Amino acid sequence: MNASVTERDAVRxxxxxxxLEWLEAxxxxxxxxxxxxxxxxxxxxxxxxxxxxxxxxxxxxxRPGRFPFPLLHxxxxxxxxxxxxxxxxxxxxxxxxxxxxxxESSIARGTVRLKSANESRNKHQSVTLLxxxxxxxxxxxxxxxxxxxxxxxxxxxxxxxxxxFGGWDPKNQxxxxxxxxxxxxxxxxxxRAFPISNWTELDVWQYIAREGLSLxxxxxxxxxxxxxxxxxxxxxxxxxxxxxGETVELLQVRFRTVGxxxxxxxxxxxxxxxxxxxxxxATTTITERGATRLDDQASEASMEQRKKEGYF
Amino acid sequence: MGTIERIPEFSAAVDSGLLxxxxxxSVDDGKSTLIGRLLFDTKAILADALHAIEKTSTRRxxxxxxxSLLTDGLQAEREQGITIDVAYRYFSTGRRKYIIADAxxxxxxxxxMVTAASTAxxxxxxxxxxxxxxxxxxxxxxxxxxxxxxxLIVAVNKMDLVGxxxxxxxxxxxxxxxxxxxLGINDVRFIPLSALNGDMLVDRGDNLDxxxxxxxxxxxxxxxxxxxxxxxxxxxxxxxxxxxxxxxxPLLHDYRGFMGRIESGAIAVGDExxxxxxxxxxxxxxxxxxxxxxPRAFAEQSVTLLxxxxxxISRGDMIVRTGDGESxxxxxxIEAMLCWLGDRPxxxxxxxxxxxxxxxxxxxLDGIAYRLDINTxxxxxxxxxxxxxxxxxxxxxxxxxxxxxxxxxxxxxxxIVIDSSTNNxxxxxxxL
Numbered sequence: 001m002n003a004s005v006t007e008r009d010a011v012r013x014x015x016x017x018x019x020l021e022w023l024e025a026x027x028x029x030x031x032x033x034x035x036x037x038x039x040x041x042x043x044x045x046x047x048x049x050x051x052x053x054x055x056x057x058x059x060x061x062x063r064p065g066r067f068p069f070p071l072l073h074x075x076x077x078x079x080x081x082x083x084x085x086x087x088x089x090x091x092x093x094x095x096x097x098x099x100x101x102x103x104e105s106s107i108a109r110g111t112v113r114l115k116s117a118n119e120s121r122n123k124h125q126s127v128t129l130l131x132x133x134x135x136x137x138x139x140x141x142x143x144x145x146x147x148x149x150x151x152x153x154x155x156x157x158x159x160x161x162x163x164x165f166g167g168w169d170p171k172n173q174x175x176x177x178x179x180x181x182x183x184x185x186x187x188x189x190x191x192r193a194f195p196i197s198n199w200t201e202l203d204v205w206q207y208i209a210r211e212g213l214s215l216x217x218x219x220x221x222x223x224x225x226x227x228x229x230x231x232x233x234x235x236x237x238x239x240x241x242x243x244x245g246e247t248v249e250l251l252q253v254r255f256r257t258v259g260x261x262x263x264x265x266x267x268x269x270x271x272x273x274x275x276x277x278x279x280x281x282a283t284t285t286i287t288e289r290g291a292t293r294l295d296d297q298a299s300e301a302s303m304e305q306r307k308k309e310g311y312f
Numbered sequence: 313m314g315t316i317e318r319i320p321e322f323s324a325a326v327d328s329g330l331l332x333x334x335x336x337x338s339v340d341d342g343k344s345t346l347i348g349r350l351l352f353d354t355k356a357i358l359a360d361a362l363h364a365i366e367k368t369s370t371r372r373x374x375x376x377x378x379x380s381l382l383t384d385g386l387q388a389e390r391e392q393g394i395t396i397d398v399a400y401r402y403f404s405t406g407r408r409k410y411i412i413a414d415a416x417x418x419x420x421x422x423x424x425m426v427t428a429a430s431t432a433x434x435x436x437x438x439x440x441x442x443x444x445x446x447x448x449x450x451x452x453x454x455x456x457x458x459x460x461x462x463x464l465i466v467a468v469n470k471m472d473l474v475g476x477x478x479x480x481x482x483x484x485x486x487x488x489x490x491x492x493x494x495l496g497i498n499d500v501r502f503i504p505l506s507a508l509n510g511d512m513l514v515d516r517g518d519n520l521d522x523x524x525x526x527x528x529x530x531x532x533x534x535x536x537x538x539x540x541x542x543x544x545x546x547x548x549x550x551x552x553x554x555x556x557x558x559x560x561x562p563l564l565h566d567y568r569g570f571m572g573r574i575e576s577g578a579i580a581v582g583d584e585x586x587x588x589x590x591x592x593x594x595x596x597x598x599x600x601x602x603x604x605x606x607p608r609a610f611a612e613q614s615v616t617l618l619x620x621x622x623x624x625i626s627r628g629d630m631i632v633r634t635g636d637g638e639s640x641x642x643x644x645x646i647e648a649m650l651c652w653l654g655d656r657p658x659x660x661x662x663x664x665x666x667x668x669x670x671x672x673x674x675x676x677l678d679g680i681a682y683r684l685d686i687n688t689x690x691x692x693x694x695x696x697x698x699x700x701x702x703x704x705x706x707x708x709x710x711x712x713x714x715x716x717x718x719x720x721x722x723x724x725x726x727x728i729v730i731d732s733s734t735n736n737x738x739x740x741x742x743x744l
């Protein structure tokens with residue numbers, strides 16, 4: 001406490017963390033806080049790039065031990081097969097437990113009712129997620145959401161409290177000061193924890209490059225039949241066939257984000273490496289969700305509304 | 313907002329890490345315009361996001377693009393045209409990544425500003441050149457100082473509306489310095505600017521030739537990172553203990569890794585350490601990240617420490633280096649500046665939970681020395697605290713904590729108060 005300035009200078013031995021190292025250290029800290037504070041957490045793993053980054057961070061946080069949580073995927077049944085294959089092989093490689101629950105089962109139970117057979121199942125994931133949280137008694141779910149993705153997310157805490165209906169009350173959030181996270185809940189309530197809140201899309205790609213992480217093939221350029229709709233490219237698939245009068249084009253595309261087939265659009269790109277994707281990400285003029293999500297454009301508040309209903 | 317003609321090029325040569333800063337001021341001071349300008353000029357706002365707020369601005373009959381729409385993310389905020397909560401925004405110059413904490417100007421001001429300030433290493437305090445130093449300027453400055461932000465930038469904005477007059481700028485500077493000295497604020501920089509026209513933010517512009525100092529972005533680019541000025545004493549709160557017990561790997565049978573983030577100082581293999589509050593000693597056998605070993609590690613790194621001796625260490629304990637450890641005070645009573653955040657007032661009859669670093673303990677109020685009027689900075693007597701009150705208090709603790717003074721170490725000098733009936737975070741404390 002009484003060390004003089006010169007003494008302190010003499011013992012100053014700091015190296016400098018670059019921005020990715022800083023973000024990584026923060027994310028590891030957050031993951032360990034979940035493990036330390038919560039009795040039964042789970043980590044949401046979809047096979048998408050953000051959750052692939054989460055798994056690497058979890059390795060850095062907990063190896064040589066096992067992860068103190070299972071991996072959990074809420075499968076809409078509308079995912080690209082490449083992503084599901086990747087999900088299974090990655091979980092197997094890591095030798096960690098993977099729990100999969102499907103929206104299809106909620107439909108069979110009658111807790112999810114579709115208006116039409118091929119509609120987007122994105123928002124219905126919330127029902128299945130809440131049923132799964134109840135089934136296993138999870139008190140925390142770790143997700144790969146980022147604050148730069150969407151305006152409602154920009155206001156969400158890193159440790160986000162959800163009531164027993166899974167709802168987020170944006171006007172009544174717990175203050176979050178320093179790195180003193182408060183994960184205390186009563187039975188039936190839960191915490192959603194977001195270790196990469198402070199990352200941007202570019203940070204995620206730079207980290208994937210630095211760590212040499214593998215990704216599902218559809219993140220890289222490939223030929224795909226698409227239809228141009230409202231400035232977006234809608235992939236032509238069994239679930240989203242071309243309608244009469246629509247022009248199908250075969251284009252070189254890649255996905256910036258992967259999710260429900262019915263609401264995720266690819267972008268035109270010939271980037272076949274992570275480095276080329278970083279180059280494109282650094283110079284793009286359209287946000288990740290703006291370029292790729294057919295569902296968020298519906299209204300300015302659609303993400304906030306879904307989160308209030310239990311969505312991630 | 314004026315037109316944005318060009319995007320400056322930044323060299324992507326050196327990555328000088330990350331800076332978290334806070335903007336204090338109200339919409340009237342041009343804060344949204346300033347943030348918007350920084351985001352625009354560093355290309356952090358993309359075309360579709362801009363297009364969306366242009367549409368909304370037009371729909372509301374505004375002539376210029378309302379940049380506060382970028383940060384007001386909640387439905388209620390857009391409906392009421394107010395900012396409810398702290399928003400975090402991100403931009404990068406290629407050299408450095410920035411996280412802006414943007415606190416609303418009026419609603420629950422103290423609570424939001426203390427929250428936003430708690431993780432910031434620099435604050436930009438906006439002053440409207442036409443209005444000069446106001447009560448809110450003093451309030452912002454005091455709170456930034458209370459929460460230990462080491463660097464302040466006073467941005468004298470709207471210079472275009474006072475004819476870019478140097479005398480206006482100089483008189484604001486003199487007035488500000490006079491009360492900053494009273495508060496004990498040392499590091500303040502003053503920048504005259506026009507966020508509207510972009511003068512002295514990223515570009516110097518043509519209107520402020522009499523000002524020879526750096527632009528706003530120059531100051532941000534060269535501001536010291538938080539860790540480089542933090543306490544040199546090694547502090548390692550244990551978050552989690554790793555005992556793998558993997559049956560198929562006998563090498564890991566005796567593995568005990570103490571996981572956490574180095575909050576300050578540095579550590580090397582072979583260093584002698586003490587575990588607080590027990591005081592037991594050992595030496596560092598290994599430092600690991602993700603299973604691979606490092607010879608040494610430093611502040612802000614998340615690592616796993618292995619010790620030479622088998623000690624009983626669990627989450628909530630603090631590992632310090634001996635020689636650095638004497639000052640870490642193990643105590644059952646703390647005195648602190650407390651900011652009350654809860655809807656219900658602080659109740660002297662009740663027990664609360666205090667979370668300090670990675671430890672929680674029950675606590676009970678042991679007196680309020682005074683309550684502070686943050687507009688006048690006058691100290692008055694008080695029996696309780698309502699939301700947004702700031703007071704000097706003492707707490708008795710059920711379990712001992714290893715604490716430092718907040719002024720010397722933000723990580724080990726800070727605590728939050730939790731109401732165990734609601735589990736809400738109701739107070740933020742800074743140990744004296």
